[in-house]
Amino acid sequence: MARARVLERPQAESKRRLRLWLRLYAATSVIEREMRRFLRRHFATTLPRFDLMAALERAPDGLTMGEISRRLMVSGGNVTSIVAGLERDGLIGRRQPPSDRRTTYVALTERGRAAFAEMARAHERWINELLADASDHDVDALVDLLAGLKHSSEARAEAGRAP
Amino acid sequence: MARARVLERPQAESKRRLRLWLRLYAATSVIEREMRRFLRRHFATTLPRFDLMAALERAPDGLTMGEISRRLMVSGGNVTSIVAGLERDGLIGRRQPPSDRRTTYVALTERGRAAFAEMARAHERWINELLADASDHDVDALVDLLAGLKHSSEARAEAGRAP
Numbered sequence: 219m220a221r222a223r224v225l226e227r228p229q230a231e232s233k234r235r236l237r238l239w240l241r242l243y244a245a246t247s248v249i250e251r252e253m254r255r256f257l258r259r260h261f262a263t264t265l266p267r268f269d270l271m272a273a274l275e276r277a278p279d280g281l282t283m284g285e286i287s288r289r290l291m292v293s294g295g296n297v298t299s300i301v302a303g304l305e306r307d308g309l310i311g312r313r314q315p316p317s318d319r320r321t322t323y324v325a326l327t328e329r330g331r332a333a334f335a336e337m338a339r340a341h342e343r344w345i346n347e348l349l350a351d352a353s354d355h356d357v358d359a360l361v362d363l364l365a366g367l368k369h370s371s372e373a374r375a376e377a378g379r380a381p
Numbered sequence: 382m383a384r385a386r387v388l389e390r391p392q393a394e395s396k397r398r399l400r401l402w403l404r405l406y407a408a409t410s411v412i413e414r415e416m417r418r419f420l421r422r423h424f425a426t427t428l429p430r431f432d433l434m435a436a437l438e439r440a441p442d443g444l445t446m447g448e449i450s451r452r453l454m455v456s457g458g459n460v461t462s463i464v465a466g467l468e469r470d471g472l473i474g475r476r477q478p479p480s481d482r483r484t485t486y487v488a489l490t491e492r493g494r495a496a497f498a499e500m501a502r503a504h505e506r507w508i509n510e511l512l513a514d515a516s517d518h519d520v521d522a523l524v525d526l527l528a529g530l531k532h533s534s535e536a537r538a539e540a541g542r543a544p
Contacts, residue, residue, distance in 0.1 A: 235512040236505050238520050238527075239412060245531040246409040249402060252538045342399050347541075349398040351533035356526055357401050363523050364401075368408040370514035375415045378510075 242367075249348065256344050261337050266290070266300050268341075271326065271334045274310060280323030309333055405530075412511065419507050424500050429453070429463050431504070434489065434497045437473060443486030472496055 250265065257263050273289045274281060281289070287297050301324055304310040309330030312322050326334060349357070413428065420426050436452045437444060444452070450460050464487055467473040472493035475485050489497060512520070 232505060232509065234517065234520050234524075235509050235515070238512065238515075238524050239508050241524050241527040241531070242405070242409055242412070245527045245534075246405055248531050248535055248538070249405070252534070342395060345402050346395065346398050348534050348537050349401065349530070351537060352398070352401075352530055354397065356529065357397050359522065360526050360530065361397075361401050361404050363519055363526070364404040364408045366519065367512070367515055367523065368404070368411050371408075371415070371511050372411055374511050374514060375411070 249345075252348060253341075253344075256341070257337075260340060263337070266296065267304060268337060270297070270300050270304065271309065271330060272338070274324065274326045275331065275334050275338075278325070280313065280325030282321055282323060286324065304330070412508075415511060416504075416507075419504070420500075423503060426500070429459065430467060431500060433460070433463050433467065434472065434493060435501070437487065437489045438494065438497050438501075441488070443476065443488030445484055445486060449487065467493070 254265050257265060257268055261268075269290055270286060273286060277285075283297060283301070286301070290297065301310065305312065308327060310324055311327050312324055314320075314322055352360075417428050420428060420431055424431075432453055433449060436449060440448075446460060446464070449464070453460065464473065468475065471490060473487055474490050475487055477483075477485055515523075
């Protein structure tokens with residue numbers, strides 16, 4: 219069905235990938251804006267805080283500040299202030315393992331883990347509702363196509379940065 | 382092909398749309414990060430500045446500050462500072478039409494229009510390279526699927542906000 223619609227309006231060759239990026243950006247922006255609204259209204263929190271807690275939830279042994287920066291793709295200054303806020307709220311803690319006193323690891327506290335679990339459940343219900351009108355077939359097709367797009371653009375970007 | 386891969390790893394029903402959102406966010410983040418790098422390196426500019434100039438380029442009569450905020454989906458404070466910076470650089474100007482002295486419109490200057498045209502050409506070449514390994518078929522399929530996803534999630538979001 220997607221294919222049939224495409225054939226009806228052929229695109230200039232050079233605009234095809236630009237158009238994809240604009241669509242990708244637009245779709246992500248709509249969902250992201252709604253998610254920020256959802257997190258603010260129901261949990262009085264922000265998307266960067268939620269993302270950081272999600273990254274820590276997947277890393278039971280904790281993450282260094284550098285690892286957090288790389289996973290969230292935000293600048294170091296922002297990570298520092300987000301970490302400070304979450305620590306103030308008792309949701310995360312810092313510790314230095316006896317084996318390596320020079321490195322600080324950030325990890326969720328018990329309270330942070332419980333708070334994130336509650337947010338994650340509500341977030342999953344919310345995203346199911348927001349995307350309810352996309353068919354299972356389209357969702358699965360998008361998941362696979364987006365994985366391919368991410369990997370191929372990452373590889374190109376890496377190649378472009380090679381010396 | 383996408384379908385075949387999906388059948389190999391059936392997903393829990395409730396995780397399907399969450400997974401789509403995570404993939405969408407990840408793919409957009411990779412491209413956006415590379416684009417920020419590209420704009421900084423080649424044009425010493427930022428993505429919000431580029432986005433704002435792109436919005437003005439599509440509106441020859443100019444836009445009000447409110448219209449800019451809605452199109453860029455950033456907060457009012459940010460728009461004000463981006464507009465101030467572009468005005469300082471002589472890339473945009475403000476004017477009040479004789480018919481409506483209370484409303485200020487922001488528009489590209491001649492210099493801004495020329496600067497944006499150059500950036501847009503380079504940006505298009507760059508995105509063609511970054512996404513070169515995605516097949517035309519996959520690109521077209523993604524464009525259509527993403528348009529559907531954007532529209533259906535916008536409609537759901539509107540319905541959720543209805544009184």
